[in-house]
Amino acid sequence: MSANPPHSETDGDLWVFGYGSLMWKPGFEFLEQVPARLIGEHRALCVYSFDHRGTPEKPGLVLGLDRGGACRGIAFRVAARLRHDTIAYLRGREQTTNVYREVMRSVWLENAARERVSALAYVVDRGHVQYAGRLSLAEQQRLVLQGHGRSGNNRDYVLSTVASIEKQGFRDTQLHQLATMLHDVHGVRQPLQDARDA
Numbered sequence: 001m002s003a004n005p006p007h008s009e010t011d012g013d014l015w016v017f018g019y020g021s022l023m024w025k026p027g028f029e030f031l032e033q034v035p036a037r038l039i040g041e042h043r044a045l046c047v048y049s050f051d052h053r054g055t056p057e058k059p060g061l062v063l064g065l066d067r068g069g070a071c072r073g074i075a076f077r078v079a080a081r082l083r084h085d086t087i088a089y090l091r092g093r094e095q096t097t098n099v100y101r102e103v104m105r106s107v108w109l110e111n112a113a114r115e116r117v118s119a120l121a122y123v124v125d126r127g128h129v130q131y132a133g134r135l136s137l138a139e140q141q142r143l144v145l146q147g148h149g150r151s152g153n154n155r156d157y158v159l160s161t162v163a164s165i166e167k168q169g170f171r172d173t174q175l176h177q178l179a180t181m182l183h184d185v186h187g188v189r190q191p192l193q194d195a196r197d198a
Contacts, residue, residue, distance in 0.1 A: 014083045015119035016090070017107050019043045019073035020063035021157060024164040027093065028086045030076040035110040035168050041123060042069030043172060045140050048130040051096050052151035060147020060154035061132065061140055063161065064100065064124030072170055075107050075119050094122045099130040141181050155182055
C-alpha cells in the first residue's frame with residue numbers, strides 16, 4: 001500500500017464508508033453521516049480476527065467487504081482539515097495486519113439528493129492469511145463465541161453491528177440469522193426487528 005495514495009493529497013472533504021464497527025463506533029470527528037449503498041462488494045464475516053476480536057490461537061471473526069453484490073452502510077463526511085488525521089487514525093485501526101486494502105469506492109447516498117460520492121473504504125485482501133472465505137453459519141457462530149481481543153468480545157461486535165443495521169431501517173439476512181443463534185445460545189431469544197433486506 002502506498003504511504004501517500006492519491007486521495008490523501010486531494011483537497012475537499014473526505015467521505016468514509018462504514019459497514020461494520022465504524023457504523024456504531026467511528027472514532028473520528030465528522031460533519032454528517034448519511035445512509036449509503038456501495039455496489040460491487042458485499043458485507044461478509046470473512047476475516048479471521050487475530051487482534052481486535054480474537055488472537056492467533058483463538059481467532060474471532062470480523063467483517064470485510066468482499067467482491068460481488070452490494071452493501072448498505074453509513075457514509076461519514078469528514079472536514080478537509082481533518083482528512084490527514086482521519087486517514088492516519090483509520091490506518092492504525094484497520095491496517096494492523098494489512099488484511100484490508102485501502103481503496104476509494106463510489107457510494108450512493110440515500111438522502112434527498114441521492115448523489116454519488118467517492119468514499120474511502122476497506123476491502124478484504126483475498127490473498128491474506130486472515131481471509132476466511134465463505135463459512136457456514138455454524139462455523140461463524142463457533143468463531144464468534146470463542147473470539148475475544150483487545151477491543152472486546154466478538155459476540156458484542158456482531159450484535160452491535162446488527163443493532164446499527166436495524167437502526168438504519170434495513171436487514172443483513174446472514175448477520176441477522178447469526179445474531180439469532182447468538183441470542184439463543186445465551187438463552188436470550190430476542191425477536192429482531194422486521195425491516196427491509198440489505
